[in-house]
Amino acid sequence: MTTQQSDALTLGRPRTEGALKVVSGFISRKPLGAAGALIIIIMVVMAVVGPLSTDWDPLEWTLADKLEGPSGEHWLGTDDKGRDLWSRMMSGARISLMVGFLSVAFGSGSGGVIGVVSGWYGGKVDNAIQRLMDALMSIPTLILAMAITAALGTNLLNIIIAIGIVQVPRANRVVRSQVLAVKESQYVDAARSIGAVNVRIMGQHIAPQCVAPWLIIATSALGIAILTEASLSFIGLGVPQPEPSWGGMLAGPGRTDFVRNPWMAIWPGLALSLAVYGFNLFGDAIRDVLDPRLRGT
Amino acid sequence: MQRYLARRLIFGVLTAVLVSLLVFALMRIAPGDVAQSVAAQQAGGEEGTVSEEDLERIRVALGLDRPLHIQYWTWMSGFVTGDWGDSLFTKRPVFDEFKKKIAVTVEIVVASEIIAIALGIPAGVLMALRQDSKVDYIVRVLSLAGLSIPSFLSATLLLVFGAYLLRWSPPLGYVPLWEDPVINVKQFIWPAIMVGYISAATKARMMRSTMLEVLRQDYIRTAHAKGLREYVVTARHALKNALIPVVTVIGITMALSLGGSVVIERVFELPGIGRYILDGMLQRDYPVVQSMVLVFASAVIVVNIVVDLSYGWLDPRVRYQ
Numbered sequence: 001m002t003t004q005q006s007d008a009l010t011l012g013r014p015r016t017e018g019a020l021k022v023v024s025g026f027i028s029r030k031p032l033g034a035a036g037a038l039i040i041i042i043m044v045v046m047a048v049v050g051p052l053s054t055d056w057d058p059l060e061w062t063l064a065d066k067l068e069g070p071s072g073e074h075w076l077g078t079d080d081k082g083r084d085l086w087s088r089m090m091s092g093a094r095i096s097l098m099v100g101f102l103s104v105a106f107g108s109g110s111g112g113v114i115g116v117v118s119g120w121y122g123g124k125v126d127n128a129i130q131r132l133m134d135a136l137m138s139i140p141t142l143i144l145a146m147a148i149t150a151a152l153g154t155n156l157l158n159i160i161i162a163i164g165i166v167q168v169p170r171a172n173r174v175v176r177s178q179v180l181a182v183k184e185s186q187y188v189d190a191a192r193s194i195g196a197v198n199v200r201i202m203g204q205h206i207a208p209q210c211v212a213p214w215l216i217i218a219t220s221a222l223g224i225a226i227l228t229e230a231s232l233s234f235i236g237l238g239v240p241q242p243e244p245s246w247g248g249m250l251a252g253p254g255r256t257d258f259v260r261n262p263w264m265a266i267w268p269g270l271a272l273s274l275a276v277y278g279f280n281l282f283g284d285a286i287r288d289v290l291d292p293r294l295r296g297t
Numbered sequence: 298m299q300r301y302l303a304r305r306l307i308f309g310v311l312t313a314v315l316v317s318l319l320v321f322a323l324m325r326i327a328p329g330d331v332a333q334s335v336a337a338q339q340a341g342g343e344e345g346t347v348s349e350e351d352l353e354r355i356r357v358a359l360g361l362d363r364p365l366h367i368q369y370w371t372w373m374s375g376f377v378t379g380d381w382g383d384s385l386f387t388k389r390p391v392f393d394e395f396k397k398k399i400a401v402t403v404e405i406v407v408a409s410e411i412i413a414i415a416l417g418i419p420a421g422v423l424m425a426l427r428q429d430s431k432v433d434y435i436v437r438v439l440s441l442a443g444l445s446i447p448s449f450l451s452a453t454l455l456l457v458f459g460a461y462l463l464r465w466s467p468p469l470g471y472v473p474l475w476e477d478p479v480i481n482v483k484q485f486i487w488p489a490i491m492v493g494y495i496s497a498a499t500k501a502r503m504m505r506s507t508m509l510e511v512l513r514q515d516y517i518r519t520a521h522a523k524g525l526r527e528y529v530v531t532a533r534h535a536l537k538n539a540l541i542p543v544v545t546v547i548g549i550t551m552a553l554s555l556g557g558s559v560v561i562e563r564v565f566e567l568p569g570i571g572r573y574i575l576d577g578m579l580q581r582d583y584p585v586v587q588s589m590v591l592v593f594a595s596a597v598i599v600v601n602i603v604v605d606l607s608y609g610w611l612d613p614r615v616r617y618q
Contacts, residue, residue, distance in 0.1 A: 134308075135315035138594045138601070142556030143574065147320065147590060150578040151327040227447055231560055234449050235575055247447075255453050265457075269450045277445035284441070 026285075033285020039278025047097045050090025058087040058244045069263055077263040080253040081242075088244035089267055095245050096275060099160055099229040100222050107164030107225075108218045111171025116210060118172065119179030120202050130176075133169040141166050145228055149237045159238055163228050167221050174217050175210045182209045212290040219286045223279030230272050246272045305605060309598050316594040317376075317587075321369050324583040331581060332356045335385050359385070372587065382584035384577075391588050394573060401471060401569030404481075405488055405561065406554045412493030413500055413550065418543070420497070421504020422536060425512060436501070443498025448491045448557055452564040455487060471568050488565045492557045496550045500543055508539040541612050548601040555593050 027034040051058070056074070062082035069077045076085035118129040136144065148162035182188065183206070191201050230247030232238030239245035241252075249268040257264060332355040356362045360371060375381060381391035420440065424433045459465040467484055474481045511517065512535055520530045558571035570589055577585035 131308075131311060131315060134312045135319060135594075138312055138316060138552070138597045139319075139590060140552040140556035140593055140597065142559060143590060143593060146559070146575070146578050147323050147586065150581065150586070151323040153327075223445065227445075230447055231449065234447075235560060235563060236579060237575075250450060250453065255457070262457075265453065269454070273442075273446045273450065276447075277441065280441050280445055 026289075030285040030288065032281050033288075036278040036281025036283075036285065039274055040282060043093055043097060043275050043278070046090055046093040050093060051087065053090070054084065054087045056084030056087040058083060058091040059242050060084075069261065076267050077261060079249075079261070079264045080257050083242075083244075085263060085267055088249065089246075089271060091244045092246040092249065092268060093271070093275075095156070095239055095243065096226050096229060096272075098156070099163060100226045100279070102160045103163040103225045103229075104167065104218050104221050106160065107167035108171040108214070108221050110164075111168035112175045112210065112214045114168065115172040115175030116179055116202050116207055119176040120183065120198065120206060126176075129172075133172050136165070137169040137173075141224075142228060142231055145232060146235070146237050149232060154237055154240050156239060156243075159229060159232060162232075163225050166228070167225070170221070171214065171217050174213050178210045178213050179206055182206050216283075216287045216290055219279070219283035223276045223283060226272070226279065227276050302606065305602050309602050312598055313591070313595050317373060317591050318369075320587045320590045321372065324587050325365065327581060327583075331385065331583065332359070332361060334581060335359070338386055372584075376588060376591065381588040384585050385582045386580055391585050394585075395570065395589070395592065398568055398570050398573050400473060401562070401567050402555070402558050402571055404474065404485055405492060405558050405567070405569065406551060408485055408489035409491075409493035409496055409554050409557075410547075410551065412489055413496035416493070417497035417500030418504055418540075420501040421543075422508055422531070422539075424501065424505040425508035425539075426531065428509060437505075440498040440501045443494045444502075447560075448495060449560045449564055451494075452488070452491045452561060455491075456564070467565070469566065484565075484567070488561045488567065492554050492561055495557065496554055499546070499550055499553070503546060504539065504543050507542050508535060511535045511539040514538075541608075544611060545604050545608060548597060548604050551600050552597045555596065 026037075054075075060083060062078070062084075064082065065074065065078050066080055066082035068074055071077070074084050074086065076089060078084055079088070114129060114133075118126045139147075145162045145166050148165060149158055152158040152161065188201060188205055191205050196204075229238055229245065230250070233245040233247030234251045236251070239248055241248060246268040250265055250272075253264065255265060332352045335355050336351055353362075360368060363371075372382065379392050381395070383390050384394070387394075417440075420436050424436050427433050456466065459467075467487055468480050471484065472480045517530060517535055520534045525534075555571070558569060559575050560571070561567075562569045562571040563575060570592070574586060574589045574593075576582070577589065
């Protein structure tokens with residue numbers, strides 16, 4: 001516990017020593033994690049300013065220009081309908097990031113809240129919630145996500161909901177086990193003895209102790225969420241065509257017309273793998289920093 | 298032990314029942330009218346030309362006019378006796394199709410698990426023994442890549458480059474193992490490697506961290522101190538203990554591989570359960586989807602029970618608690 005707190009101190013020092021020092025410290029201690037963070041930053045930039053950098057509409061067909069390689073006009077080339085790949089890649093980054101962050105905020109977020117409530121109340125409430133979580137967890141992730149989008153309909157919001165729900169049980173389990181440990185500590189007894197109500201104890205005394213394990217789970221869920229969205233779009237249960245999702249760009253013509261214009265599959269494939277790789281590297285570094293038991297392993 | 302076993306089994310059944318309720322509910326909240334799409338399919342793909350009586354007739358035929366709890370009960374009582382209903386579109390019994398297709402998916406999952414163990418465990422041990430060396434770094438980067446490159450991308454690249462650069466492609470279609478083992482292995486080796494690599498990456502990473510933890514234990518120092526050879530210390534003292542947590546995640550990796558089979562069966566055109574579920578979902582063929590999802594979930598539940606039970610056998614410390 002003490003090591004964790006001293007680490008929290010080093011992390012929280014920007015107020016006194018400047019954020020720059022923390023950043024350079026992170027880079028020198030976790031070069032791979034910093035590389036991951038760099039990839040994430042590039043992706044965010046792509047998503048935010050990318051679509052503004054070009055006049056091409058990601059959805060507009062220009063059949064005269066179809067299946068071109070990279071050129072001065074079409075920086076990354078064009079697809080089978082003559083749509084500009086650069087502009088489609090940038091819009092794709094937006095979709096991937098949106099699905100990643102929103103599904104984690106919704107899914108891992110509510111999973112964490114459920115874990116706190118379930119662990120704190122215990123007894124019947126806990127039992128009922130955990131059996132439901134067991135059931136959710138026993139359905140393979142991708143299949144559960146497929147079933148939810150198939151049921152709700154394939155649009156961006158439903159995909160975020162589906163990929164979010166899939167994350168609930170894992171976040172719940174990790175946070176709940178932390179709650180069970182924290183619950184027994186003296187300061188929780190103290191809070192109870194001065195008459196703090198349940199909501200106050202959970203919010204002020206228990207939840208802050210769960211932030212570190214939750215962050216570890218949430219960062220690792222980011223990469224998985226992006227990968228799941230791509231898989232869903234690839235098999236036809238994700239972002240509907242013609243919306244440019246990286247997974248969707250790899251399906252259909254991206255595959256069948258590969259010989260005629262390999263760039264159609266190379267760009268989204270490369271971007272997708274790099275993005276997930278970046279999130280995984282960053283997630284690993286976050287875990288090393290926040291989980292003292294695994295330090296150096 | 299018997300009480301524990303009974304408890305685990307009861308919880309397992311309870312979990313399966315909850316899954317069935319979840320899937321049943323999911324299939325019913327789907328917007329749109331199933332009868333409408335069945336009618337459209339019968340009329341040859343034209344929607345909106347059917348009369349209300351026809352729709353009513355289809356609903357009665359499918360049992361969709363009955364109350365939900367009756368529909369659920371019909372499905373569940375049929376499920377345990379092997380009557381899983383008929384596909385809405387092919388009209389074939391779901392259970393018969395399942396029997397035909399299950400071998401494909403089982404072969405992919407088992408073969409990929411074998412590859413994952415053969416690759417992942419040694420890689421993890423190697424990384425732990427050579428911690429922070431070049432080998433460690435390279436294998437770490439490779440294993441993280443396994444978690445980052447989607448199987449549909451690697452499979453697509455393999456097929457495309459194989460076909461156009463090397464004029465090679467795996468034999469198409471599906472030949473059962475007992476009919477022609479050679480062609481069968483040629484068909485399954487690549488899908489199994491693609492799925493297995495992901496699972497191997499998970500195993501290698503976990504193996505590395507548990508092995509590093511074990512290597513710092515006192516009894517390892519003792520083993521070194523009494524002059525045992527490096528190999529004996531690693532294999533008999535460290536590996537044996539470090540393997541336990543890795544074995545116990547087999548349920549999780551199997552669930553991953555089952556999910557992966559959906560994607561990989563589509564890319565390689567293999568007629569397995571994953572493909573069956575996907576087609577069922579795309580067409581909203583709910584008798585297919587609900588039974589197949591329940592089967593996958595039951596498989597995961599059973600594997601997790603077996604893993605829990607083997608835990609006591611693998612780790613004697615647990616038995617006394």
